[in-house]
Amino acid sequence: MELKKSAEQAREASEAKTRFLFNMSHDIRTPMNAIIGFSDLLGKNLDNEEKVREYLGKIKSSGNILMTIIDQVLEVARIESGTSILKTEAANLSELFYSVNTVLESDIQMKGIHCSIDTNVQHKYAFCDKTKLQEIYLNIMSNAIKYTPDGHAIHVTINETNFDDKKARYVFVCEDTGIGMASEYLPHIFDEFSREHTATENKVSGTGLGLSIVKSFVELMNGRIHVESKPGKGTKFTVEIPLELASEGDICKKELPEQTFMTDKNIGKRILLAEDNELNAEIAMELLKEKGFLIDWVKDGQECFDKLEEADEGYYDLILMDIQMPILNGYDTTAKIRQMESPKKASTPIVAMTANAFEEDIAMAQKVGMNGFIAKPLDAEKMFTILKQSIVGN
Numbered sequence: 001m002e003l004k005k006s007a008e009q010a011r012e013a014s015e016a017k018t019r020f021l022f023n024m025s026h027d028i029r030t031p032m033n034a035i036i037g038f039s040d041l042l043g044k045n046l047d048n049e050e051k052v053r054e055y056l057g058k059i060k061s062s063g064n065i066l067m068t069i070i071d072q073v074l075e076v077a078r079i080e081s082g083t084s085i086l087k088t089e090a091a092n093l094s095e096l097f098y099s100v101n102t103v104l105e106s107d108i109q110m111k112g113i114h115c116s117i118d119t120n121v122q123h124k125y126a127f128c129d130k131t132k133l134q135e136i137y138l139n140i141m142s143n144a145i146k147y148t149p150d151g152h153a154i155h156v157t158i159n160e161t162n163f164d165d166k167k168a169r170y171v172f173v174c175e176d177t178g179i180g181m182a183s184e185y186l187p188h189i190f191d192e193f194s195r196e197h198t199a200t201e202n203k204v205s206g207t208g209l210g211l212s213i214v215k216s217f218v219e220l221m222n223g224r225i226h227v228e229s230k231p232g233k234g235t236k237f238t239v240e241i242p243l244e245l246a247s248e249g250d251i252c253k254k255e256l257p258e259q260t261f262m263t264d265k266n267i268g269k270r271i272l273l274a275e276d277n278e279l280n281a282e283i284a285m286e287l288l289k290e291k292g293f294l295i296d297w298v299k300d301g302q303e304c305f306d307k308l309e310e311a312d313e314g315y316y317d318l319i320l321m322d323i324q325m326p327i328l329n330g331y332d333t334t335a336k337i338r339q340m341e342s343p344k345k346a347s348t349p350i351v352a353m354t355a356n357a358f359e360e361d362i363a364m365a366q367k368v369g370m371n372g373f374i375a376k377p378l379d380a381e382k383m384f385t386i387l388k389q390s391i392v393g394n
Contacts, residue, residue: 028069030107030142034062037106061099065138067377068131079216085359086129086220090250093133093170094124097158100138107145114153121160123168125251126243132217133241139210140174140237147235148178167244175236181229189227190215214239266292269317269391273297274304274333275353276325280376284320284353287380301328305336313344318391321370323354323361330354331368338369349390353378 038055045051078084101117108115144154154176161169181189190211218225223241271288275281276299285295296316298304305328308316319337323330330352340346351372352365362373372386 028066031062031066031069031103034103034106035059035066038062058102058105061102063377065100065103065134068135068138071131079213084216084220086132088127088129090125090246091128091130091133092124092251093121093126093128094119096130096134097137100134100141103138104141104145107142108154111145111148111150113145113148113151115156116153117156117158119158121158121170122162123160123245125246125248126168126170127246127250128241128243129217129221132220136214136217136239136241137172139214140172140239143210144174144176144178144235144237147180148176152177163242165245167242169240169242172239172241173236175234177234180231180233180235182231183229186227186229190225268292268294270294270296270315271387272304272307272316272319274299274301274319274325274330275322276300277322280322283378287378287383288320291384300325301330301333301336303327304333308337308345308348309340311345313342316348318349318351318387320353320374320387321350323352323356323365331364334365334368334370351386351390353383 038058042052042055042059045055097119141154141156148154154174156175157171157173159171159173161171163169215225218239218241221241221243223239225240226238227235228238229235269292271293273281273284273288273295275284275297281297281299285297288295296307298307301321304319304321308319321330321334325333328336334350337348337350338346349371350369351374352361352370353374353376354361355376365373371390374383374386
């Protein structure tokens with residue numbers, strides 16, 4: 001009996017995993033569609049500088065949204081284990097919402113949906129977890145587009161209710177004229193892998209994780225989420241989130257280090273880049289060369305160690321280290337470097353550059369003696385800020 005029960009549980013787990021992976025492709029296709037679509041438009045408008053800038057901006061925004069989606073897939077496990085945390089920073093809420101709208105623009109146009117957005121916000125700067133707030137907005141908007149038939153309408157309002165001079169409650173309402181949901185399904189709408197039967201009937205797919213993550217994020221921010229729906233009439237989501245107010249000055253303070261990282265100060269400084277992926281290495285080298293750095297590139301950890309050992313003391317100002325590399329990974333290479341006989345070489349600043357960008361990865365980097373941590377895909381401004389801090393600190 002126990003064996004049969006275990007086999008059944010294993011089968012259900014396998015089916016859930018397969019269903020999740022299959023449906024995940026739909027959510028990923030939203031920003032991917034924007035990236036491919038705007039790339040095609042870019043290729044057809046290379047002589048129009050204004051269009052080129054516009055399309056490049058939208059491609060970058062879509063890429064950032066795609067990374068957000070991928071990161072939040074793993075966030076589910078953190079939510080379930082109670083280890084999900086808020087990473088608060090000053091943000092321009094207008095820009096945050098606009099970046100999501102840009103990603104969804106092509107889907108809205110493709111379905112011929114009339115989407116109106118009314119904003120009544122007195123304070124557009126606030127302290128928040130940008131990634132999680134963006135994910136909330138993206139999921140609810142994507143949901144509305146997904147379940148709204150071609151030619152129908154979606155109405156969005158974003159309002160602000162002041163608590164005092166330091167805090168405000170932001171209220172986001174998304175109302176569609178889509179297929180709606182039956183009343184018996186509403187209590188389960190925030191369950192993981194949950195999809196109402198009318199979604200299948202209307203050939204609408206999705207991971208079934210989006211709204212579950214949304215609810216968890218809203219509650220993590222001490223907010224509230226409410227849903228009303230009628231079959232054949234549409235659905236209305238209301239999200240209320242209290243945020244501490246920020247100012248434009250808080251945004252400028254955050255950006256100041258990037259602005260002071262001048263090219264002429266970097267001329268002659270040499271970086272040892274350890275990266276096994278040629279495309280990633282090419283991107284990093286081009287960004288660094290633009291800032292005046294000299295670059296030596298190696299493809300694995302052992303080669304990185306040997307290169308540093310062969311060089312004169314002080315030859316390299318910093319090592320930019322990938323984590324997952326053949327022969328010797330980034331963590332082991334760093335630990336080995338820190339044990340070098342030459343104190344000068346052993347104390348060379350090392351910055352991790354990796355797609356493994358979770359809290360445990362950062363903790364491991366610090367444990368082995370790395371001076372900084374840069375997540376892939378590379379954000380140029382953040383990268384230069386961390387490089388400056390590591391070089392100056394040394």
